[in-house]
Amino acid sequence: MSTVALPAAASPKANVPRGVLLMLLLPGLLALFITFLLPLIWLFRASFASSTMSAFGGGDWTVQSYSAVLFDPFYWRVAWNTLLLGFNVAIFAVVLSYPIALFLVRTESRLRGVLTALAVAPLLTSSVVRTYGWMVILGDRGVINSTLQTLSLTDGVVKLTNNSFGATVALIEILMPYAILAMLSGFGRLNAQLEEAAALLGADRFRVFTRIILPLSLPGVLTAALLVFVLAISSFVTPRLMGGGRVFVLGTEVFNEATVTLNWPLAAALSVMLLVLFSSVILLYQRALRALEM
Known part of the structure; x- marks a missing residue:
C-alpha cells in the first residue's frame, strides 16, 4: 500500500517578505536611534569638546576632560566609591530578596498574587519619598537614635546618615523590589520533582538547597545582581540626600559638573566613564552565565 507524502507546513516567517519585516522594524529602530544612539553620540562628542559652548556645536577636539578624569586621584576615589556602593547594595539586596522570591515562586497559596503585589508595592512610591522616609528613620533625631537614647543604650548620636552607610541602607530597600522581580522571572528552571528525587535518595534539606535549588536559581540571582548594581551606581537622588553632600559617586559628580560648575565636557567624560563601568x-x-551553562 503506497503512502502519499504530505507537504510540510510552511513556516509563517517564510511567507513574509524580508522587506515587510524591515518595514515593521523601522519604527522601533528609528525610535532607538533618536532616543538612545543619537544622545550617546552627542555625549561622546561633548566629552572631547574644549569648552561648554563648543559641546553644542563645532570646536576643537581635545582630551583635556579625559586627562582631568584619569590623572586626578579624586575621580579615581569617586569611581571606587561608586563601585563599592554598587557591589554592597547588589549583594545585600540579592541576599535579602532571595528568600522572598523563592517563597513567592514555591508557594501554592491562593494569596500568591497578593503577596507578589505587596513585595513590589514600594515601586508605586517615588524613590525620593522613600529616601526622605529613611532620613526620618536614620536621622540624628530620627526613630532609631531616639529609641536608643530613650532606652539609655547610647549617650550621643549614632551617625547613620550623611555617610555611605545611610546611602547604602536606603538603596538596598529601594532596589529590593527590582531584585525580587528579576529573580521571579529567572527562577523558571526550578523543578520540584528534582528536589523530591534528591530527598528520596537521602539528601537532607541543606544538600537539596546547595546542590539543586541554588545552582538552578543562579541565573536569576545574577540577573537580579546585575540590575541592582546598574541602578545603584547610576543613582543620584539617594546618595545626594542620604550622603548629605559627603558621599561622592559618579552620579552626583556628573550632576555637579553639569549644573553647578557648568563644565559639560567634564560631565560628559564622567558619563562615558560610567558607561564603561556598565559595559565591564x-x-x-555574560561570562558568568556562560560558565553556568557549561
Missing part, C-alpha cells in the same frame, strides 16, 4: 559589568555577567 555586563561583560562579566
